[in-house]
Amino acid sequence: MALRRTLGFASALAGLVLATAALAQPLSLPASKESRKVAVVVERGITHTRQLRSAELRRLRKRMVGGLPMREADLRRLAEARDGLAALRMVKLLRPRGLEAHASDIAWYASIAAGAGRASMFDDFVGALYLLDPASEPRGRVSQYIRVLYPHVWAGNSMAQDALIALNGADKLFGPMSEATRSRIVQDGGARMVLSLAMTDLGRGDLDAAGLTRVTGYLDVAERKGDLPIRTMARTLRQSADARLRTLEEN
Structure with missing residues (x-):
């Protein structure tokens, strides 16, 4: 019964990949709750008031830590000084105003x-x-996003991995994915991430023979490294990729 469900999901997934090819929509795979919680300290930043060089900023941080009222502009100054607590409070301040309207500052x-x-x-x-x-x-902010996101990717955070796949590409936030990143995904990303990369590439309608060949290579890796659901999905998607490759070769 479990195998039939896996096969059915894989077939439906293959159809969804093909159906969304024109839209090039990223698809993500189910992941464990634990993998979404993997956290990495990238830059500890300001954790003690004495680390701040400015007497004014030290005064402001003492007010913040003491729970005294603060102007938003002062909280921003502390957050810009890489105070993690101040940055957290800025997010909590901005969140009720609307994620979409304040996406850049929240990010x-x-x-x-x-x-x-x-x-x-x-x-x-x-x-x-x-x-x-x-x-x-x-671009300075984008560089910061990459610097924080990627270590979470390689540590195994599935939410970060999905974001990396979705946000790399032409006209995407992080731009076209580098060959170095592709290579590291294959080497360190795990079967789920390799399969997700293959799915995203396969969702493109403009893949040439070389691109499709690369996709089948990713699917081979996913099938070799993955558990039963991943292996089944990889085999099903491999059939779709092979069919597209034959069509290109015949034409």
Whole structure:
């Protein structure tokens, strides 16, 4: 019964990949709750008042830690100084105003907080990334997002892995995926991530023979490394990729 369900899901998934090819929509695979909670400290930042060089910032941090009222502008100053607590409070301040309307600031401050080890901010960080406009988001902020996201990817956080796959590409927030990143996904990303990369590539309608050949290579890796559901999905998608490759060769 479990095998039939797996085969049925794999067949439906293959159809969904093909049906969404024109839209090039990223597809993500089910993941364990534990894998979404994997956290990494990228930059601890300011954790003690004495670390701040400015006497004014030290005064402001003492007010914040003491629970005294603070102006938003002062809280921003502390967050910009890489104070993880201040960044967390900025996210909580901005969140009720609307994630979409304040996506850039939420992504920015949540990246500082999550990068400092405040794992509760990681959902806000990743959620905001999907709402950012690649054409207008400041490149300095994008570099920060990559610096925080990628270590979570390689540590095995499935939410980070899905975001990396979805946000790399032409006209995407992180731009076209580098060959180095593709290679590391195959080497370190695990079967689920390799399969997700293959699914995303297969969802493109403009793949040439070389691209399809690369996809089948990813599917081979996923089938070799994955558990039963992953292996079954990889085999099913391999059939779709092979069919498209034969069509290209015949034409």
